[in-house]
Amino acid sequence: MTEPDVVKGPGTGRWSVVAERVASLKNLLPLLRMVWASGRGVVVANLVLRLVAALVPVAVLAVARWIVDGVVAAVGAHQGMTPQLARLVALEFVLAAVGALLGRLIQYFNILLAEKYTRHASLQLMDHASRLDLATYEDPSFYDRMERARVQATDRIVTVEMIARFLQQAVTTVSLGIGILVFSPWLLLGIVICLVPAAVAEARFGARIYALNFRLTPKRRELDYLRQLGASKESAKELKIFGLSPFLRHRYEQLSGELLGELVTVWRRAIGGLSMLSVLGVLGYYGAYAFVVYEAARGELSVGSLAFLTGAIVAANRTFQEMFSTAVGIADQSLYLKDLLSFFSLKPTIRSGERALKVPRPIRQGFEFRNVTFKYPGRVEPVLQGASFHLRPGERLALIGENGQGKTTIVKLLMRLYDPTEGQILLDGVDLREYDIEDLWREMGVIFQDFARYDMTAADNIAVGRIEQRGDRALIEESARKSLANTVIDRLPGGYEQILGRRFEGGVDLSGGEWQKLALSRAYMRDAQVLVLDEPTAALDARAELDVFTHFGELARGKMALLISHRFSTVRMADRILVLTGGRIVEEGNHEQLITLGGRYSTMYELQASRYR
Incomplete structure (x- = not known):
């Protein structure tokens, strides 16, 4: 079995790992714009504090060099503690105190920025999700994308902190590097050469981990579902009665084992090479350190210079590695940013036009379906075929038929949650697509069977x-x-x-x-021109249903009412009834007319009535 590089989607091939890294850096700009919009003052304060903090280490080392050389000179001259040494010690104390204070202030501004960004990003995510088409939510792959976007929207503050930390590390590394450069350019070059291969390897490994996580998103989502299903109030009864817990546990164990196995495989293949390159980095550091000690032993360096250079090499080696590690982390994070940006790139197809009309108040002619056909995305057969009917002001219209015959689809089309695949829907003689969609929704009072709790x-x-x-x-x-x-x-x-x-x-x-x-009660609260009730009494007992529909006339008075129900005691209260079979309207009329017709409605009514005889 060959080693996987990056799954199709994030890129394939070994060199594409590096190319993907470089190309993904463009994702940082939209993120930085979001961060800037979330708190400009906090961003500026954070950067200024980090810039000052970045220069503190080299300043401390410089003062330490002067102190050591001053001590050596004072000992040789038998001067003891001189005023100059006292001032240098005080200066070093001030620098250390400033460094500690800056660290606390940076921590505070990090927390403040994280909260501001999380708030801003979450609001943007909520706003964008609310504008997407209903059809988008019915695509299973969308939930993988949305889940990744949801996680990335809040987790990407880590990326921002890494960028700020990288800038601070870069300034510190450059300042320390200048000190080493003054002594020996070759010494600095040797340190860099030993560390770069490890950084490149880390970058490539990070790309493989991202690709693996991307590919495993559906499995992780299934694991979350199994976790919830195995310990939820809604499923507890059936889990016990049907003995499903062992099955769910086995499924979870199997899936999580597959995930663990793939993760271990990637790490095992990479850990040897990564370890060897880490050793190379350590060799570069200790080689430079040994060279400086050698030069000091030959009398080419003062004790203070030795202290400065050894301290600078130790610090530069650490910050250099940290800088590269942070850079690799930023590249990793920029790959994950694609999930967030791709979510924001989704655009709704059902939206208002630039010159959208306001809904008539009052509606005078009503709604008209003209030969409307509709197919859900991904389905071959239409769920609604050639539907034509009129819903007039003040009329109560009922839809009846077996499940899956297109009743709820008519409701969604009437509310323009979808647009027809074929045909046309008119409101007062004007195509529904010409109206402002939010203004249309304001005139809709809707209670679905699967209403929100x-x-x-x-x-x-x-x-x-x-x-x-x-x-x-x-x-x-x-x-x-x-x-x-x-x-x-x-x-x-x-x-x-x-x-x-x-x-x-x-x-x-x-x-x-x-x-x-x-x-x-939400329908009463709405007080809209159009009332839609999709199985409004499905969970009520007979007495409660009777009480509700005693008030139904009051609720529907002066409104257009569209009612879906399987209970004929409810349906017969409508002015007109449409019977759907196979996605087509096969019968139309009031209760008495349809009973007299002796067709589909009459048969269904007799079947239900026979249960109560």
Whole structure:
């Protein structure tokens, strides 16, 4: 088995490792722009402090040289502690104190910058993700990309600190190198030559590790899923009843073993060469050190110069290696930046045009589907074929059919979460794509069957229906009353301020039906022109369902209402019913008309009614 270089995507071939490193450095500029935008003053302060701190080591060594030579001279002249020596010792103390103070200040500004950048990057990530198409979220590979971007968005502050540290190390190394250069250019060159091969090897090895991590992202995501599945409230019952824990444990053990094996393989193949090159670096350092001692023993150097040069060689060797190591780390990090930048390069296809229209208030003609066909990305067969119907102002329209027949797809198309593959959707005679998409959404009150359960207060769970009115407690309580959610909230220890869910301490979880009542209250809170209810009472018992739909007329009064339900007791309340089969509308009419027709609707109704006889 041959050694893998870099997976297809991050590049292939041995020389491409170096090329990939160099090319990836361009990724640093967008990152630095983000950091600058997150806190300009903090960035400037950090750089100035590091620049001053970088010069402290060589200043300390210079003062130490003068002290040693001064001590030797004072001993030879039997002068004891001279005022000049006292001043030099005091100066060295001041330099050491300044170095310590600068270290603390740099640490403070690092923490401050990290918090500012993390906040800025996370907000940008959230904003960008919210603008992406719904279809993007249905692509499994997108979650790998988003997960990498999510991690990189916050972790890349490490890159920024490394860049700042590299600049500080570079200034220190150059200042120390100048001191060595004055004594012997060849000595400095020998140190550099011994350290460069190790730095190059580290760079190539880092590229292989990045390629491996890139390729293993789907497996790591599956491991996270298995970890959650094996210890979550939602799956606990089935894990026990079906005895799934051994299966999940075996799967996790197998996957994690594969990951460990691949990581160990890469390290085993590289560790020998890396170790030998490290030894070469040590040889360069000790060779220079031995040469300086030799020259001092011959009387070519003063004791102070010996102290300065040995200290400079030790420090330069350390900072030189640290600088190269940091540079390699920066190159590594710049490769990872591709994950973040590629996420930000994703652009939504469903968006408002430059001259987008505002939604009519009120809507006068309603929505019209004209021969609409839709295929989900990656699917060959359309889920909706040639659908044509009209939803008029004030009308309650129900969609019925078996699962997968296109009912929810119609809802998503109506809300322009997708655009039709073929055909056209009109609002008051104008193509839906001509309207401002956010203005369209403001006129939509929607409760999906898989509605979100927010780990927030009960009041906020309702207020999300119209978040700009979050402070209107009277409206929130009225919405809860209309949806009967008030009967749930009144029993909560904290009332409307009770945290729901189990994510946070003190949270109270609700039953499915209780959560659904809160979700329904969002529709009342919304007070939009169009009301969409996708299985709004699926989790409610018969009595609770009856109570909800006693209020349904009030909720839908003066609005266009689109209702999806499998319960005919709900559907028959609609003014008109569309029956879907195979992605096509096969029947249309009110309850009585469709029963009289004796077709698909009538058969489905009789099957359901027979269960209650």
